[in-house]
Amino acid sequence: MLDAGLTTRMSGSSYKQFGKEVLCTQIHFSMLEAMFEVDHEVQRQLDPKKRRDIRDFILDSLKKGEPFYFSPFVFSSRGNIQEIDGGFMLKPGCSIYVLDAQHRMSAIASAISQLKSKKEAAEETGNQAEAEEARKFIQILAGYPVSMQVYLDLNQQEERQLFTDYNTERREAHPGFMLLYDQRDAYTELTRTIAEQMKTRLDIDQVRSRLTEANTSITSLITMKKCLLALFEGCLTVKTGNPYYKGCKASEVPAIAEAFFSSWLQLFPKRMTDRKNYACGVTGVQVALAYTVYTLTREQSLTHMEAIQQLQLLKKRCTWKHDDPAFDHMYNKPSKQVRNHSNSTAIKRTMLEFLLIIREERERLNDRQ
Numbered sequence: 267m268l269d270a271g272l273t274t275r276m277s278g279s280s281y282k283q284f285g286k287e288v289l290c291t292q293i294h295f296s297m298l299e300a301m302f303e304v305d306h307e308v309q310r311q312l313d314p315k316k317r318r319d320i321r322d323f324i325l326d327s328l329k330k331g332e333p334f335y336f337s338p339f340v341f342s343s344r345g346n347i348q349e350i351d352g353g354f355m356l357k358p359g360c361s362i363y364v365l366d367a368q369h370r371m372s373a374i375a376s377a378i379s380q381l382k383s384k385k386e387a388a389e390e391t392g393n394q395a396e397a398e399e400a401r402k403f404i405q406i407l408a409g410y411p412v413s414m415q416v417y418l419d420l421n422q423q424e425e426r427q428l429f430t431d432y433n434t435e436r437r438e439a440h441p442g443f444m445l446l447y448d449q450r451d452a453y454t455e456l457t458r459t460i461a462e463q464m465k466t467r468l469d470i471d472q473v474r475s476r477l478t479e480a481n482t483s484i485t486s487l488i489t490m491k492k493c494l495l496a497l498f499e500g501c502l503t504v505k506t507g508n509p510y511y512k513g514c515k516a517s518e519v520p521a522i523a524e525a526f527f528s529s530w531l532q533l534f535p536k537r538m539t540d541r542k543n544y545a546c547g548v549t550g551v552q553v554a555l556a557y558t559v560y561t562l563t564r565e566q567s568l569t570h571m572e573a574i575q576q577l578q579l580l581k582k583r584c585t586w587k588h589d590d591p592a593f594d595h596m597y598n599k600p601s602k603q604v605r606n607h608s609n610s611t612a613i614k615r616t617m618l619e620f621l622l623i624i625r626e627e628r629e630r631l632n633d634r635q
Contacts, residue, residue, distance in 0.1 A: 292411075303364070307422065324407070340416075344420070469482060470485055486526075
């Protein structure tokens with residue numbers, strides 16, 4: 267809250283929304299931080315994990331020199347902002363109350379706090395370059411222009427209702443669009459890069475998270491990202507935080523990823539996109555292939571490139587049709603399709619079937635030599 271003697275003036279424009287007066291304005295974060303309060307009778311409890319994720323996104327963007335954007339922060343002034351000549355004024359000693367921005371506000375403040383600690387540590391150890399970088403980032407965040415919508419005349423009950431509407435009626439962006447535009451995640455960026463490289467060789471759906479039988483694409487961005495997580499980390503669930511590539515260097519990752527998806531051109535039948543007859547286009551089978559490569563690198567000390575080459579042994583036995591013996595554990599006879607193929611249990615079972623075929627085919631090759 268601002269000191270009683272201070273007056274905050276701001277420019278902006280007002281309009282009516284649902285019969286309520288709303289101010290649209292933009293101010294620097296350092297000023298906003300001194301103006302707002304959280305009313306815990308209106309707001310839910312802050313989620314530290316969500317704050318951390320947003321903070322890490324901010325710090326990562328600063329490190330990369332990339333801009334980051336947020337949708338407008340939403341506040342209620344409870345009558346504490348008055349229109350004056352040439353703009354608006356927050357009454358001395360008064361605050362505005364956050365309705366939709368608590369985690370973003372807290373994340374920016376947390377990023378500044380972390381940078382201040384980093385700056386102090388760097389100064390004490392004589393690392394002037396690191397201290398200067400932290401100082402520059404602090405300055406950027408303090409001056410970050412926050413776009414705001416401020417409801418001027420809501421009562422507390424109306425605030426609670428608006429908060430509920432924001433957090434129950436709002437819909438998150440479709441995951442396909444998130445993969446197209448999200449810059450916060452290394453695996454997302456890798457997925458986009460590989461998809462761009464492969465676009466003339468594989469038909470990749472850019473938006474859908476689930477491909478139907480009628481879809482002619484072999485895979486989607488969503489599935490490709492799942493494959494990459496399984497390929498490099500053996501992860502079959504949601505991944506948070508920075509990547510931890512196992513069995514290879516970060517510099518080798520792009521080439522390995524491209525080699526994995528390129529291997530499908532020789533491994534799958536020519537009509538690979540025919541989902542009615544072939545199971546090679548379903549998510550669980552594709553992720554299981556990636557998980558097979560990961561398992562070969564861990565259990566047999568193969569490089570990723572060597573393990574990817576081993577996948578070619580599968581085509582000696584696997585027809586990739588839905589009723590192939592490798593898919594017995596998830597084959598649904600009434601529909602004549604594989605079902606429930608993308609849960610972790612099914613993926614692991616499919617991976618074991620693939621490993622068995624690879625081992626047996628390798629033994630046959632060795633017997634002939």
